Amino acid sequence: MLVLSNFAAGDRKQGKDNPFRCYKEEPTLVSYFQRMKELLVFFYRVAYREGGHFTVRAEPDAATVSSTSERQEYTQLPQDIIRPTNDQRSAMQHILDKLSELKTIDAWSHRSTGGDRQAVAAEKEKDMVEELKPAVRDFFMQLICHEFEGQPFQSPVLSFCAMLSRKKAHAGHRSKDCARPSRTGLGDDERDDAERQRLNTGGWQEAGNYNSNLSALIWMAQVLIFESVYHHHVNNGNDSITNQLKKLCEKFLHQAQDTAFARILSWRLYLTKVSKGAIASNQARWSSDGRQITYLGTTLSITEHIPQLILAQYQRAYELLFDSLLFEEKSIGTMQPGRLYDDLDDKVFNSSWLTHPKNAELLSGADSVLMKCIAQRPDLKTHFYQYVAEEDKAKLNKRAVDVYEASVQEFLQALATLLHISPMLSMAPCASSGTAAARYIS
16 A cells, blocks of 8 residues: 555655555545546546537627637637547447446336346346446546646646636625625624625635645545556456556656646645645734734734724623623622632543532522522513413523523623633733823733
8 A cells, every 4th residue: 555655756765655544534535436426527528528518608809809819718618628538538438338238228127027027137237337337447547547748738637627726606695795895994804805706706726625626536546546456466467466556656646757647746745835834714814013913804903903802892791791691680799700719630520610619608509599580570580481371380481591592602702702812912002092191901
């Protein structure tokens, strides 16, 4: 298996080669096989079928496209560039012939009424499926072992990779995103203009996401090479599996060769380099002077917006806690967190400061204080309880409880914002509205 990972001359002297990862999780395998199915369909529709899959666009206006070269580029389609080899076409035709025979057997079995005939048809269908497997394997091997010179996208595999590099336009977002005006500062926390344009018109895949598509093709190519060599060894046995693998890997899976998968391996190296230094769409970026931070198109000033954000979230959390969650009840006493004991090094399963023995006296009765408050106030009792005539008793109103739980989640969301802000940012000076003196948010 190490030979399959031997893409760079195979010396393994620098210790950077990774062994072939034969084990993959089920969702990963499903996505990898899906990519190969898409490659087969792409070849049939775009490169093999007469006339291709795409149609010529409307003739451009003379004012828009002036030169002959621009006009040719405007009407050029993928099937005009891709140049499949005769062997690749023959392999695809072989698959289609087998599928045609399989379809004939299936139709004959449906017309047959006798049990013996149906059994014979089922046996023939099983044999035909077994014959179809090597036909599909041989087709993919023709794609893997494709040597070419010149235009890389003459290769069906590399043209397929080019298709994978593009994102689809999100038609469902087009109307509402185009109608929404562009906002700056604290106004738009969702997407900036560039993000809306990407949703409307599509765009390029991020380097990391596109790299995963290439990894899927490479892993499947490795598996197909091994399977092909194994079947060749079983049928012929002239050469050892290791020697045959080495020859194929050095010839078709080496970056110095002019093959489709050699190009893919080179692309993956470049993409890995780019993805390590790229800024993800959900990653914040600092300005060069360290005074501003940009996230999803929204720019925040450390000295202006961060203190505003802290004050707004603190006020929101305070109002939710005392007005909604504690029912504006003045009789409910506050608790000093510094008096509570919390052992962060406690390794006991399911341990918590709520159940720690040292907090028992402080927390005595805390679990029922809200229920007592509801029972003592008629307005809360009417809101949270409803009388059930069939059972002749009052029960908790599920809708009221759901609304209360939603307020709890909103309170925790406000706290989460405060917890994710660095203490250094919360100490940033901001201008006072009354004086020019600096004050600090603590």
